[in-house]
Amino acid sequence: MRRTGSSMLGRTGEVMLAATLLLASEAKAQTSGDGISNLLGNIFSGQKPGTPAQPQAAPGPGAAPPWSGEDGASGHPLMTASAIREAAANFGNCVAAMWPDAARRHISQASFQRFTAGLEPDLRIMDLMDSQPEFTKAIWDYLDILVNDNRLAKGREILARYKPQFDAVEKAYGVDRYIVASIWGIESNYSTMMGDRSVLNSTATLACIGRRQKYFRDEFLSALEILHRGDLRPEQLRGSWAGAFGPTQFMPTAFKRYAVDADGDGRRDVVDNPHDLIASTANNLKKDGWQTGATWGYEVVLPAGFNFMLADRAKAMTIAQWRQLGLTRAGGKPFPNPADKAYLLAPAGAEGPGFLMLQNFRVIMRYNPAEAYALAIGHFADRLRGGAPFVQPWPRQERVLSRAERLELQQLLARRGFYQGTPDGQLGGRTREALRGFQASIGAPADGFASSDVLERLRGR
Template sequence: MFRLSRRFAIALATTSSVLASPVLAQSDFASCLQDIKAEAMRQGVDGSVADRAFQGLTPDRKVVDLDSRQPEFSLTYAKYVGNSVSADRIARGQQRLAQNRSILDTLQGQYGVPPQYIMAFWGIETNYGGYMGDFLVVRSVATLACMTKRREFFSNETVQALRILSLNHMTSPQMRGSWAGAMGNMQFMPSTFMKWGVDYDRNGRIDLWHSLPDAFASASNFLRGIGWKPGLPAAEEVFLPQGFPLDQADTTIEKPVSAWAAMGVRKAGNAALPTVDAPSSILLPAGFRGPAFILYPNFKAVMNWNRSTLYALAVTILAQQIAGGPPVMQMPPADDEPLSRETVIDMQNRLARLTLYTDEIDGLLGPKTRSAVRLYQKRIGMPADGHPTPEFVRRLQQQR
């Protein structure tokens, strides 16, 4: 699961960093490394550190191959969350929480992040440390910097990896991670490591691979830094009243929690929503026939960790059940099917011709595509939930 979610995160997080410059040929790799070394030295890295890290370095063709692959299908809510929130992962998360309760409670006091969320991130990112990746991080990020179009983003990640080597008493072979450079129990990119890593055990180095205190404290520090605030969960399942305006179920629409309550929205199980005025949104990840969720401000912090809505939902649902809460009550529709990237591209093109979609034709089923879907659903009299069912796709394709 970690490999899929991390790949999805990198794809989304770096879309805006794609440059127009051509992909470098392998013969230019050494020259590219020298440019990175020069920037690293400007940021205080001794040149000898870069020389040792780059000595004999060649591009990793497997990394280039993995980067060039695009997911063929957009995952459904049921498939993504079903894979992420398994009974085994819940049970293991509860076991790990009990084993580390003392330090997790201490960290909650310092950073405000509940222990079940740290366990949920850990479980989804690396299956509780079971798979952290075995790619050489410096080689991976240097390959992505010099052999793909995302040079700016990954050049910086390579510089930050060199800074880690310089400041953290590590060697390049010790620094291993995913094919895209994510490292350790929590899968931090080098830049995240440098900004948010914590030497909690005070042994003189930040070790996200072998020191759980460092890993948990770094994750807590990161979440606090990207917006986590104590007081509310990230999201909760809700029941919508009959006649609820589906066009209001959109992450771009925020209302005070009290406003949703006044519209008849209640927690799943029929309990009242919290009596707070925090801004919140309603999400229907599988359309109006599936579960509904209210997204509190902390959901944005989870999204800042990984820009996938389904990832953020999976973290929230897993955290709730690790803490002993109930599973999601409303099942997703059994006929909900993934859409191929080709289908989404065709859908975006057709919606663009109808002047309903004005963003990039990228084959990704993001918020802007769903907003365009909702507009067309309204036009043709379908429930405007922004969820493109096979029936919606068929009717859109019949549009002339």
């Protein structure tokens, strides 16, 4: 759904998520991922084209902070302070130059002029785009915050209030109502935290400034199409700094692909019309491959001495094959379909619970490619359905590594030939594979979990 947000919100296979990732899910702050944050306002007030952009003075109490005026942490040439200022000075010309592309999309000149009038570059987005958070949240803390009693109570109210709409959508699309309700709850806390930036202004900024202009050009033009067609009004098209909007956080291009007019009123209103919202979210999941009547996965107990090299998205096997390796379902429940194919996820390593992930888990990850996010969605849906909390405990005694420690861990792994990338402090799949290699070399469980203990062992060699 939030394809940009997805890439920004997290990397597939991360076992720890940035604190901004946590805030993203709470306040629709990509991502993604790769975090998306709707925290701040524009830094310009009546900036004229051609005037060099400069950071403003410190804001007053309660005001949104301005752009830092510093180079972006990514090191990309388009994210240097000088490049950002130069592009901001040309912002008006850049927007005007997109008129031919808008015309090819059948946007009228009147609409183009109306909706682009008054747009100004929001340079604070450059800081958010290239932020490198120092602290992280453990996956169990992430789940504790997203799957809580208050949100579950709201979810049950939503399911009861819109039961006719959920009934119709479940029949039409074959997508589990609890998954749709879970996405609604986790993305925006049931429409209470959707972001308040102008989607048009944000995507115009990103289409003209920074390192992903081609991508955001399409998002900006798609946002113009939405407004020209009349599906949404400008005041409805508000959301995250990356352009995700509505209770389930559509990017403009995703809206074009998946939004539907469920009630036949001639508009696809995924912001204020519950029927359109529920149907459009279900249509997204269906088109991404949702399997009707199937679950997302199972919590499993791993046997002693298990080979964690098998905990890999690329190493799917049937449930029957996993059972032969000694895996059992948590709580002693049977597996209903032994022929189902699944991969093993061990997000907290050997000391935490394991999960066998089915096709529908992969579909949730197409919505947002962070495994912790998809796990939260699946678990929240099960709880809304009346299911119990996870059976096995998380290793809550584990200390979360700081960014400096994560960088050091990658550097030490690289020094020993296990890590081939450029250390960046992000614990993605490449780091996990490197950790597994090191752990296997010292006879430890090769679970790829970045603990303080494995860092100490790297330091000591």
